[in-house]
Amino acid sequence: MKKTSEKIIEVLLASSGFITILTTIGIIWVLISESWGFFAEIPLSDFLFDTQWTPLFTEKHYGILPLLTGTFLTTIIALVTALPFGIIIAVYLSEYADKKFRATVKPMLEILAAVPTVVYGFFALTVVTPFLQTFIPGLSTFNALSAGIVMGIMIIPVISSLSEDALYAVPKSLREASYGMGATKFQTAFSVVVPAASSGILVAIILGIARAVGETMVVAIAAGQQPNLTLDAREGVETITAYIVQVSLGDVQHDSMEYKTIFAAGITLFIFTFLLNNVSYWIKKKYQERYE
């Protein structure tokens, strides 16, 4: 027999949980219903295979490929920057560093994560690009490289923090067995502990990717505003997120074709991040048991 006050609190808490579910459903509903109108007019093959994205101008092309390569290029550069640093920092903090060092460095890493992304974007445009221009020929003001590098710096805390938690969770017995076999600290760290924590590290990487894919401000400021189908990182590109910002800040009519392109781009982005989050959840669930 529950008291009424207990029941009321239970209902309130349940409804709070419910609100998050409802919000997600609401977002999915809006995305699907608005892009329905888009896909009714533009055939899916055009959307997926056309090499130009110019829905706002006279000659309209609706190929998502330039925006996809923009997102893809900046994300890959971000990963290449963040992955080595993130994992090395994680290994050092978990295997080598003493308690005092950990206590100082960990909060500082978290500061990197707390810097507003618009500041990162500005930093990329005004500091990183001129610096890179001194030794890379043909680097334009808006380019994928600076934006990618700065995004990498931004996701280092994500990768290092989660990887470190994964490394920490590896049982001590594995390390001790390795030392018992005569391995050095380095060999233990990279040949035993890191492979043992690989599922957690993989999850950290995937979340880092998801963060980079959804990043808007850094790329809108530093990577450019022209959809460009290229793999050359020195050129300006536009990502899906930057396009959505560009159109939303402008002057398109509600319910026009240009308006619907926002939702088509949005649903593509949503599908990607949704898939990434689900893959990471599945990996965590499936592989975590093996090493516990």
Add this chain to the structure above:
Amino acid sequence: MTDAGNGQYLCIKFFKATYMKPIFQVFLMAIAITIVMSSCGSKDSSGENKNGETKLQGDIKIDGSSTVYPITEAVAEEFRVDQPGVNVTVGVSGTGGGFKKFGRGEIDINDASRPIKSQEDSICKANNINFLELKVAFDGLAVVVNKQNTWITGITVEQLKKIWEPAAQGKIKTWNQINPAWPKEEFHLYGAGIASGTYDYFTEAVVGKSGSSRGDYTASEDDNVLVQGVSGDKNALGFFGLAYYEENKDALKLVSVDNGKGAILPSVETIKNGTYAPLSRPVFIYVTQGASKREEVKSFINFYLENAASLVPDVGYIPLTTEEYQAQLTKFQEFTGTK
């Protein structure tokens, strides 16, 4: 954990490590008390400012063209010295973006680098918004290239059309396609975005039809973005208001435009006497009748027209003649019924 969730988690850990410490909270309290006390103490509650005019209070919302923005912002800055109680905010959504808000009654004044279109006019009428158009200055559109561009000094309107017309999209990509003497390298275009009045004006003057342009260029309603782009890219070609070129002279190279009567560089003289054609144009502000009934808006517009002759050249634009400003002032006074 989702990426946003993880960011929050890290922020919360940081927050707890620093902001939750008691000494920090005492510090914050001390700052808060100081702020509250100082804001209570220093309000000047006398009824007149130093010029002897009555002190006004209120908000004025301005939005619209990034071309007209420097003029309006310069006027607003001077106005704030005179009337610190009036809060003037100036946005940069582009002429078209500004007219959207104007038509819904969300802003009081719209900066416009082109006259209002008939569709925008109908929307205003449908929402019962009467407005007044006031000419405030002349502007020239500068065609610019990167400082390292050694091959171009002048361009004809025909060549500009060949570069910017819709048919050029995806096909006209290299300098030598325009002029065989130029190198066989890809050019990168920078220009106004579709919400920009500059875009409407440029396409009408160069391509022949307003809004008709190729789509594969870096489009932005913010001219500063275009300045950044052109100054950092050797193969860049862009267009924006002359004032933005004047501000960034050392990073950009000006190109003369030939419309059949000879190559003309934009300058105060050539725009004023009309020889820099077709890329010179008047720029406007539009004010709603509802807004102009408010004392602070009346005061602002009067201030604008009275001081434009001196402020406009300061920011790199071409002022109208004193008689023309007087005529605009009279027009405004008749509009508000104070003549």
